[in-house]
Amino acid sequence: MLGRFLRYVRVDTQGAYRVSQRPSTEKQLDLSRMLVDELREIGLSDAELTENATVFATLPGTVATPAVGFIAHVDTTPDVIGAGVSPIVHEAWEGDAIQLPGDSRQVLDPMQLPALAERVGHDIVTSDGTTLLGADDKAGIAEIMAAAAFLARHPERPRAPIRIAFTVDEEVGRGAEDFDLDAFGVAAAYTLDGSGLGELEVETFSAKSMRVTIRGLSVHPGSAKGKLINAVKLASELVMSLPQGRLSPETTEGREGYVHPHRISGNSEEAIVDFIARDHDDELLERHMALLRGLAHEVVEREPRAHVDIEERSSYSNMHPYIEESPRVVEAALEAIRRVGVEPSLAITRGGTDGAVLSSQGLPTPNLFTGGQEYHSVREWASVQDMAAAAATIVELAAVWAEPDP
Numbered sequence: 001m002l003g004r005f006l007r008y009v010r011v012d013t014q015g016a017y018r019v020s021q022r023p024s025t026e027k028q029l030d031l032s033r034m035l036v037d038e039l040r041e042i043g044l045s046d047a048e049l050t051e052n053a054t055v056f057a058t059l060p061g062t063v064a065t066p067a068v069g070f071i072a073h074v075d076t077t078p079d080v081i082g083a084g085v086s087p088i089v090h091e092a093w094e095g096d097a098i099q100l101p102g103d104s105r106q107v108l109d110p111m112q113l114p115a116l117a118e119r120v121g122h123d124i125v126t127s128d129g130t131t132l133l134g135a136d137d138k139a140g141i142a143e144i145m146a147a148a149a150f151l152a153r154h155p156e157r158p159r160a161p162i163r164i165a166f167t168v169d170e171e172v173g174r175g176a177e178d179f180d181l182d183a184f185g186v187a188a189a190y191t192l193d194g195s196g197l198g199e200l201e202v203e204t205f206s207a208k209s210m211r212v213t214i215r216g217l218s219v220h221p222g223s224a225k226g227k228l229i230n231a232v233k234l235a236s237e238l239v240m241s242l243p244q245g246r247l248s249p250e251t252t253e254g255r256e257g258y259v260h261p262h263r264i265s266g267n268s269e270e271a272i273v274d275f276i277a278r279d280h281d282d283e284l285l286e287r288h289m290a291l292l293r294g295l296a297h298e299v300v301e302r303e304p305r306a307h308v309d310i311e312e313r314s315s316y317s318n319m320h321p322y323i324e325e326s327p328r329v330v331e332a333a334l335e336a337i338r339r340v341g342v343e344p345s346l347a348i349t350r351g352g353t354d355g356a357v358l359s360s361q362g363l364p365t366p367n368l369f370t371g372g373q374e375y376h377s378v379r380e381w382a383s384v385q386d387m388a389a390a391a392a393t394i395v396e397l398a399a400v401w402a403e404p405d406p
């Protein structure tokens, strides 16, 4: 599994925001193609890269039961450099702060990272500090691949048929776009896209986004008196009119939602502010969007000569109501985690997954841990031992789903 992981993270699969083509970056498919080849080597002869840029493959079962699905995404976040990843394995880590060699400012300090502090003696994988590691979600891919390879070598173990999917563009909220549920053909699935050991995420945020385009009027500053309508200033006022000290990612945790201006661009003629809004509660999410809409309209109330356009999008919705209808999906995962010798826990995520979209489309898909931590950061790290536990959980899940419904 580690060998696979180190190979996959070296492939640059960084995605891009607001690109209409799919995938958003062609290079994501470099890894997809590599995975098709490796799946065929393992013996999953139907492995294919579909027209919709998804890798599908089947490991036949040894028991005639419905198939179970495992899903991970090949892309990495557009927010952090994903090219030139040089993974480092800190074998049998002794507990000292880990200085990343490529950037002297990047230190993994166990005093500040409780999850790391608990992993003295583990093999810890990091980047060199100049790029992300890509454990999100190549840890999930390596675990699924390693589990499939193990199961293929062990036909004597009773197992349900397994369907594997590797998607693109999860990080830009388009991972499950046009996902062919009929072709996937499973009644239950799991994304391997979580984090801490033993966690099963059964609740995600509901997510929307808003782009506010402010049009002013650009005039030469030397003759601008009474004419210039500066979109840069209007955009700044919009951002500054957001609630202070609350309702932001940096002031909330747990089930608290937020609105978040994550990108601002433009000039005095036209400025664009991109927001996301998140909440576990759909009604509260609607209120957050209404707040943003109101603040955007206030821009033109203050400066009637300006023009404001609002564009809204829905990204995904909380999977919890859908997961609740399929208790066996959760029970099977908790049982598999226990069989690996790990104490399972149910968790909520302050994010979304491909599974959130698939769950709302009728395929219950909670999110399993991968052992990766500090995602979307050059300080991203993963414990090889926790990753192995995730791979073993997949192996056990194949067995649990081969057993009669308790």
Ligand SMILES: [Zn+2]
Binding pocket: 073, 136, 137, 170, 193
């Ligand atoms: Zn992910």
